Amino acid sequence: MEGVQKPQGSVVIIGAGTQGRRLAHMWSSGGGTVCLVDLQEQQLQDALKYVEQLRADATDHEGDWGKIETSQPSSLQSTLKDAWLVVECVPENLNLKRKLIIQLDELAPEGTIIASNSSSYGIFEIIEGMSLKNNKRVMSAHCYWPPETSAIEIMGHKDSDPRLIDLVLEQCKKHGFSPFHVKKDSIGYIYNRIWAAIKRETLLTLSEGVATPKEIDAIFKDVLKTPKGPCEQMDVVGLDVVLDIENHYAESRSGIPTEPRDYLREMIQGGNLGVKNGRGFYDYEEQNIIGLVVEFVVAIDEARVRFTDDAHLFLVFYMWNPPRTHRWLGSRKQSVDY
Ligand SMILES: NC(=O)c1ccc[n+]([C@@H]2O[C@H](COP(=O)([O-])OP(=O)(O)OC[C@H]3O[C@@H](n4cnc5c(N)ncnc54)[C@H](O)[C@@H]3O)[C@@H](O)[C@H]2O)c1
Numbered sequence: 001m002e003g004v005q006k007p008q009g010s011v012v013i014i015g016a017g018t019q020g021r022r023l024a025h026m027w028s029s030g031g032g033t034v035c036l037v038d039l040q041e042q043q044l045q046d047a048l049k050y051v052e053q054l055r056a057d058a059t060d061h062e063g064d065w066g067k068i069e070t071s072q073p074s075s076l077q078s079t080l081k082d083a084w085l086v087v088e089c090v091p092e093n094l095n096l097k098r099k100l101i102i103q104l105d106e107l108a109p110e111g112t113i114i115a116s117n118s119s120s121y122g123i124f125e126i127i128e129g130m131s132l133k134n135n136k137r138v139m140s141a142h143c144y145w146p147p148e149t150s151a152i153e154i155m156g157h158k159d160s161d162p163r164l165i166d167l168v169l170e171q172c173k174k175h176g177f178s179p180f181h182v183k184k185d186s187i188g189y190i191y192n193r194i195w196a197a198i199k200r201e202t203l204l205t206l207s208e209g210v211a212t213p214k215e216i217d218a219i220f221k222d223v224l225k226t227p228k229g230p231c232e233q234m235d236v237v238g239l240d241v242v243l244d245i246e247n248h249y250a251e252s253r254s255g256i257p258t259e260p261r262d263y264l265r266e267m268i269q270g271g272n273l274g275v276k277n278g279r280g281f282y283d284y285e286e287q288n289i290i291g292l293v294v295e296f297v298v299a300i301d302e303a304r305v306r307f308t309d310d311a312h313l314f315l316v317f318y319m320w321n322p323p324r325t326h327r328w329l330g331s332r333k334q335s336v337d338y
Pocket residue numbers: 014015016017018019020037038039040043073088089090091092093117118119120142143144145336337
């Protein structure tokens with residue numbers, strides 16, 4: 001690839017789900033065009049509404065917002081024609097991601113940078129064994145949730161063009177992200193690795209009977225001043241998801257202790273999946289409507305939810321599933337990464 005130019009053209013995002021629509025907002029914040037691609041028309045329409053709301057809520061934005069176009073994967077080649085960057089944001093399935101990266105490498109113009117937002121698989125794992133037309137332009141660009149979390153981690157691989165990594169880091173900064181460069185192939189991103197170590201040691205501490213979940217969360221919050229402790233946070237993510245992630249680390253690295261996974265497996269076999277089924281380290285079925293109303297009022301006060309738009313959602317949600325209502329409110333509170 002010859003000299004790296006200032007990027008011209010659009011950003012294409014494949015997958016208009018939780019992360020894709022948020023990325024559409026960020027990448028259109030500087031006035032550039034974003035093309036959102038999804039198999040489901042409903043997801044595209046919901047994504048447009050979501051971006052409209054984020055724009056309406058943005059109080060300190062200067063300049064024009066960029067256009068957001070939508071399209072189906074069937075017209076991918078023409079959508080990619082003017083793209084300087086394409087980010088895949090499809091579900092976390094390695095085969096799906098591998099197929100998509102091959103397709104993007106075939107269809108995208110030579111100069112288009114190809115990035116993956118995968119949480120579990122670094123780009124070096126996704127492209128392993130592939131013979132791509134141009135592997136120098138592929139990288140990971142992993143961001144977080146909720147949308148207020150500005151961190152994004154950029155990770156190349158052994159053959160990445162460092163000028164393209166620098167370009168993406170610089171452009172991320174211009175579009176409201178706080179970019180971090182993962183400088184080596186890494187199983188897990190910088191934050192995820194640290195969070196994985198906290199989860200692992202928490203589970204080990206529990207398995208040894210040193211402290212209870214309540215005590216661990218209380219001391220963690222007291223010292224670090226975080227809104228949630230590790231057990232509460234694992235409950236939000238889902239203990240089955242936590243186990244999958246820990247299994248992935250254990251398969252890819254040596255020296256990962258077995259006790260935390262054994263402990264998790266026992267909890268899962270005992271029917272404890274976390275907030276999603278009402279039982280994890282804590283019992284969420286016990287929390288009653290009064291507790292939820294208090295939580296909702298606090299959330300309005302903290303402007304995590306808008307009363308007019310969200311009150312009906314809250315009630316319908318509660319009648320359907322109280323634990324999920326907690327989860328919905330909690331997800332608006334803090335970073336829920338894996
Ligand atoms: N949700 C999070 O908080 C979070 C945080 C960081 C990273 N991620 C990563 O982002 C990626 C997407 O996660 P998500 O939570 O946004 O998923 P999601 O399920 O909310 O959205 C995925 C979207 O991709 C669409 N899709 C599926 N196959 C497609 C295809 N072949 N072509 C076009 N569209 C297709 C689906 O219709 C759906 O709208 C995953 O790799 C995940 O690990 C998610």
